[in-house]
Amino acid sequence: MPAPRWLARANRNGLNRLTKFIAPWAPGWAVVIHRGRKSGKTFRTPLWAFRRAGGYVIALTYGPESDWVRNVLAAGGCELQTRRHRYEVRNPHLYRDETAAAMPIFIRFMLRNVLNAPHFLSVDVVRELQPAH
Secondary structure, three states, X not given: OOOOHHHHHHHHHOHHHHHHHHOOOOOOEEEEEEEOOOXXXXXXXXXXXXXXXXXXXXXXXXXXXXXXXXXXXXXXXXXXXXXXXXXXXXXXXEEEOOOOOOOOHXXXXXXXXXXXXXXXXXXXXXXXXXXXX
């Protein structure tokens, strides 16, 4: 079971306000820029993402039912800002991996032993957008 929903809400109102400033440039962090399915509003969600074979793998610490995941799946992609670069990403693929094999060792430990979060979203990089500032 991924982290509880109440923690996700608390993070959205607290911790995410801080991590959104470091996520665009810190190693292992990224910001998913996505549009709401119903509201059409643009959202920025900080998270763990790692470059892998032509794209990125994103750890779903709150599970596949998170609004941002549903928005990205419905849209067929999003923008990803990481390490001071912005990418258009497409072909989101939701999958489960109990071993967290695509993650670095420390993140793998956290996902498997602390958060119990076995879900991931892989995306393909389509192109690099204007450099992020």
